[in-house]
Amino acid sequence: MLELRSITAGYDRRAPVVRGISLTIEPGEAVGLLGPSGCGKSTLARVAALLHRPDSGTLVLDGEPVRGWRHHAPPARRTAIGVVFQQPRLSSDPRLRLADLIAEPLRATGRREEAADRVAELAEPLGLTPDLLRRRPHEVSDGQLQRACLARALVLRPRWLICDEPTAMLDASTTAALVEAIEDYRAATGAGLFAVGHDRTLLRRWCDRTVHWDDLTASSVPPGDRPGSPLAARRPAGAP
Amino acid sequence: MTQRPEPPVLSVHGLSVRFLMPGGHHVAAVTDAHFDVAAGECLALIGESGCGKSVLASALLGLLPANAQTAGRAHLGGLDLLAADERTLARQVRGRMIGLIPQSPAAHLTPVRTIRSQLEETVGQLTGVWGRASVRTAGEDAAARAAFPAGHLDRYPHELSGGLAQRAATALALVGGAPLLLADEPTSGLDRDLVEHTVDELRRHVDTPTRTKGDTGRALLMITHDLTAAERIADKVAVMYAGRLVEVAEADSFFGLPGPRHPYSRGLLGALPERDFTPIPGMPPELGDLPAGCAFATRCARVTDACAHRPPTTGSVACHHPHRPEEIRA
Ligand SMILES: Nc1ncnc2c1ncn2[C@@H]1O[C@H](COP(=O)(O)OP(=O)(O)OP(=O)(O)O)[C@@H](O)[C@H]1O
Ligand code: SF4
Ligand SMILES: [Mg+2]
Numbered sequence: 001m002l003e004l005r006s007i008t009a010g011y012d013r014r015a016p017v018v019r020g021i022s023l024t025i026e027p028g029e030a031v032g033l034l035g036p037s038g039c040g041k042s043t044l045a046r047v048a049a050l051l052h053r054p055d056s057g058t059l060v061l062d063g064e065p066v067r068g069w070r071h072h073a074p075p076a077r078r079t080a081i082g083v084v085f086q087q088p089r090l091s092s093d094p095r096l097r098l099a100d101l102i103a104e105p106l107r108a109t110g111r112r113e114e115a116a117d118r119v120a121e122l123a124e125p126l127g128l129t130p131d132l133l134r135r136r137p138h139e140v141s142d143g144q145l146q147r148a149c150l151a152r153a154l155v156l157r158p159r160w161l162i163c164d165e166p167t168a169m170l171d172a173s174t175t176a177a178l179v180e181a182i183e184d185y186r187a188a189t190g191a192g193l194f195a196v197g198h199d200r201t202l203l204r205r206w207c208d209r210t211v212h213w214d215d216l217t218a219s220s221v222p223p224g225d226r227p228g229s230p231l232a233a234r235r236p237a238g239a240p
Numbered sequence: 241m242t243q244r245p246e247p248p249v250l251s252v253h254g255l256s257v258r259f260l261m262p263g264g265h266h267v268a269a270v271t272d273a274h275f276d277v278a279a280g281e282c283l284a285l286i287g288e289s290g291c292g293k294s295v296l297a298s299a300l301l302g303l304l305p306a307n308a309q310t311a312g313r314a315h316l317g318g319l320d321l322l323a324a325d326e327r328t329l330a331r332q333v334r335g336r337m338i339g340l341i342p343q344s345p346a347a348h349l350t351p352v353r354t355i356r357s358q359l360e361e362t363v364g365q366l367t368g369v370w371g372r373a374s375v376r377t378a379g380e381d382a383a384a385r386a387a388f389p390a391g392h393l394d395r396y397p398h399e400l401s402g403g404l405a406q407r408a409a410t411a412l413a414l415v416g417g418a419p420l421l422l423a424d425e426p427t428s429g430l431d432r433d434l435v436e437h438t439v440d441e442l443r444r445h446v447d448t449p450t451r452t453k454g455d456t457g458r459a460l461l462m463i464t465h466d467l468t469a470a471e472r473i474a475d476k477v478a479v480m481y482a483g484r485l486v487e488v489a490e491a492d493s494f495f496g497l498p499g500p501r502h503p504y505s506r507g508l509l510g511a512l513p514e515r516d517f518t519p520i521p522g523m524p525p526e527l528g529d530l531p532a533g534c535a536f537a538t539r540c541a542r543v544t545d546a547c548a549h550r551p552p553t554t555g556s557v558a559c560h561h562p563h564r565p566e567e568i569r570a
Contacts (some may be wrong), residue, residue: 011399037403037431086402127523141290169428171288171465172511177519198431205513 001027002048002160002192007057009047010040016055018044021216027062027159030186030193032203035213041196042086042164048194049083049162062159075109082153082191086165088145092137098144099123099133102151109156122151126181143174150178154185161186163195167202179206248276249459250300250420254312255322257292257299261307267528269295271483273312274553277420280457282446284470284491286508287480288524293463296480297424300461301338302329316420335366339418341426341442345409349397355408356393359383359415366416378415386411387437403430410438414445421445423462427469435466439473467512471495479505482525482535488556501562503540534560 002025010016017040025031035041046052047059053069060066061077068074085091092101102122103115123133126147137145146166153161161182167175183206186193197203203210257270269292277283285293298304300314300321314321316337324333334340342348350358359379363369369378383393388407397405410426423442427435446460464470470477474491479502487494487502500506507520522539525531533548534540540547546560 035431037434038401042401129523131526141288143289169289169425169465171286172467172508173520174289176511176513176517179517180519199513200432202513205517 001025001060001062002194003058003060004044004048005058005060007044007047007054007059009043009052009054009057011043013055018047018054019217020057023211023216025160025192025194028186028190028192029209030195030207032207032210033194033196033213033216034198034200034203034210035196037198039213041213045162045164045194045196048160049081050078051083079105079109079156080158081160081162082156082158084146084150084153084161084163084166086168088142088149089137092145092149094137097134097136098128098140098148101137101148102133102155104152105156118155119151122154125184126151127177143170143178146170146174146178147181150181157189159189159191161191161193163193163197165197165199166195168197168199175202248278249316250277250461251315252276252300252312253314255296255299255314256311257295257304258309259305259307260309261528265528268483268530269308269527270299273485275478275485275488277459277461279419279459280446281475282443282460282462282473283476283478284474285461285463285478285480286465286467286470288508289465290527291480291524292483292527293480294424297340297422297461297463300422301334301340302326335362335416335418337418337420339413339416339421341410341413341421341423345402345405348409349405349412351397354394354396355383355388355400355411358408359393359411362412362415382411382415383408385414385441387434387441403434406430407434407438410441419458421458421460423460423464425464425466426462427464427466435469436472439469443473467495467509479508482530483527484535484558485553486536486558498565499563501557501564502559503542503561503563504536506563507539534558 004021004023007018007021008016009018021044033041043052047054050066050069050073058065061080066073066077096104099119102119106112106115106118119133128147128151132140132144150166167178170178182193185191193207195203195207252273252275255270255273259267259269261267273296275283287293299310302321302324304310310322312322321333356379359382360375363375363378363382367378369375380390380393383390386407388404388411392400392404400408406426413421421442426442427438430438442460442462446458448457462470462473471491477489477491477494478485479487481504487500487505489500494500500509510516511519520539525535531537532550534551537543537547542561544561551558551560
């Protein structure tokens with residue numbers, strides 16, 4: 001289970017952009033979080049991906065509270081989570097060939113010898129041909145680079161995938177292909193998914209359930225207590 | 241919104257762009273593109289990422305790298321953009337004749353200066369407005385036109401969410417009141433309400449006459465992968481595949497009935513989550529290694545032997561076996 005309990009986070013302690021948000025994702029479940037531009041979805045996704053330490057609140061991952069974020073996170077925690085961001089160019093080292101980009105997490109965890117096999121295994125279903133794998137990011141299109149970033153996110157076989165609008169800059173067909181690849185991985189491994197974005201049609205079609213940012217932040221009534229709320233049955237037990 | 245007797249604002253004939261690569265190799269990024277955009281008209285250019293859309297835009301702006309070769313003509317207000325020298329492009333074209341709304345706004349904004357200071361500088365360069373107070377007001381007005389919140393004007397680009405950076409870039413592009421607006425993915429990263437707001441704002445600019453006498457409006461060339469945004473704003477749609485325009489159609493018949501005629505266009509619409517949500521099988525060909533015949537053949541369900549020859553562009557569809565309106569309706 002991935003439990004975000006009363007998370008408050010942001011860039012200025014006096015004015016956090018995420019205030020007291022709680023959300024629980026069951027193992028293997030795909031949850032889409034919809035919210036308007038600038039609401040703080042990406043910030044929350046970064047908290048869930050262990051990339052941004054919250055000001056307060058708890059992230060419980062598969063039963064254990066997370067204590068370290070970024071490079072303070074224990075390797076076993078980091079490898080349980082794969083992340084795909086909206087802008088593949090900002091999150092890929094321009095000097096690496098795609099094959100090395102995909103294998104980066106294996107190298108970082110001292111499993112270099114698995115790289116060749118694992119890259120080949122992932123590349124084929126994602127349509128990454130040997131020719132593409134030899135190129136660097138500036139020599140491929142956004143769609144091709146995003147496929148490589150997805151392969152990188154999957155290379156350690158994470159139990160959780162955190163996606164921040166991974167298809168926002170892709171055309172309809174490339175979007176459908178990327179979602180299909182993610183769903184194939186989930187079907188094969190039972191991994192859970194937390195996807196944030198603003199494309200309602202896409203997230204509803206893709207995820208088991210979607211929640212709206214406003215339903216998580218409604219201040220007067222806790223979201224889980226609101227009649228008809230999709231969270232009603234799923235409120236974390238320990239949440240205030 | 242479709243009566244348009246005026247001469248086109250932008251007229252493109254046989255535009256091709258090739259990149260020369262080391263070893264005598266070349267990449268055919270755009271091949272033989274023909275289209276017009278009239279005043280008061282919006283043409284949406286759609287297609288798979290990497291198919292050549294942004295290269296086409298860069299060619300019009302004279303922003304191609306040194307290893308690019310162009311051919312053809314692109315007339316804008318009596319000037320052939322492809323033949324103009326850099327001095328003309330820099331002083332008369334970019335910002336004044338063509339307002340550019342770029343694909344990655346964060347990279348387009350100057351990182352070390354606030355949005356307010358960038359807007360005020362552009363107002364000073366491109367408009368007759370002068371005097372501290374007037375420039376300040378003009379900058380704030382430009383921000384408001386693009387729905388950029390006044391409270392964020394004194395922020396630096398890195399302090400903005402993706403959506404806010406996009407609106408800052410849009411505000412900058414609208415300052416000069418150029419007759420041609422060129423928007424490269426102006427809505428990526430925006431939520432649905434903001435997408436609608438942004439395209440409606442662009443539409444309003446297209447429908448508003450420029451200050452020049454005799455002009456009836458601006459023209460908009462919008463490059464996008466957001467088909468919902470394209471449907472909302474466009475009069476005409478041009479579909480690009482592997483560097484070629486494979487279909488140019490009226491937006492109404494393209495998005496509604498009878499629908500697109502080229503098999504690629506139909507696959508693209510069908511991939512939408514509100515339609516079949518099924519990707520087109522396979523991948524687009526490499527622009528450096530295009531087949532002699534139709535470039536879509538390896539992915540096309542209608543392929544026959546005829547498709548080994550490049551299809552001619554007749555009736556605005558480049559396909560040997562286009563869907564016919566009768567068959568689609570049935
Ligand atoms: N590094 C930063 N420093 C200061 N403020 C920031 C920083 N990054 C984001 N913000 C601000 O925090 C708020 C939430 O940002 P966040 O990126 O989480 O939004 P979002 O919901 O993902 O928006 P979008 O849909 O536009 O991507 C915004 O007001 C943004 O301007
Ligand atoms: S020319 Fe042939 S292969 Fe190409 S799109 Fe038309 S039917 Fe398909
Ligand atoms: Mg975001």
